[in-house]
Amino acid sequence: MASRTARLNPGPLAALSEPDLRDLFARSISSRELVVSAGDALVAINRLERAGVKVLGWEGWLQYNDGKRGHDARAQGTVDLSNLSVSEAAELCRETIIKASEEWASSPRNDAVRFYCITY
Numbered sequence: 001m002a003s004r005t006a007r008l009n010p011g012p013l014a015a016l017s018e019p020d021l022r023d024l025f026a027r028s029i030s031s032r033e034l035v036v037s038a039g040d041a042l043v044a045i046n047r048l049e050r051a052g053v054k055v056l057g058w059e060g061w062l063q064y065n066d067g068k069r070g071h072d073a074r075a076q077g078t079v080d081l082s083n084l085s086v087s088e089a090a091e092l093c094r095e096t097i098i099k100a101s102e103e104w105a106s107s108p109r110n111d112a113v114r115f116y117c118i119t120y
Contacts, residue, residue, distance in 0.1 A: 030061075035116065041118055045118065046094075048118075053086070053120055054084075058116050059077035063115060074103070075103075
């Protein structure tokens, strides 16, 4: 399922004013998706939940010291959460991102920084 972004397709974000996510998109390492730090990912999930927009999942990304990016095999994220309520999906994403972030902090890579792609 393709992700939707405030810049490309506001879809159900009509209830959420675009500036509410603009600051996060400004820090995204992707020009097409919301790929941000763990803290920003949690902020995005909270804002989306308050607006009634369901988070469909997340996945870990790595940005390597040489600037290349790729998916993080150690942080696969969640599967499609479309069968959960808005609040259930948000809570599951918060819990699993926090856990993945703690695991990263205890065993980080020296050649990369982890980011989180939020799909909604």
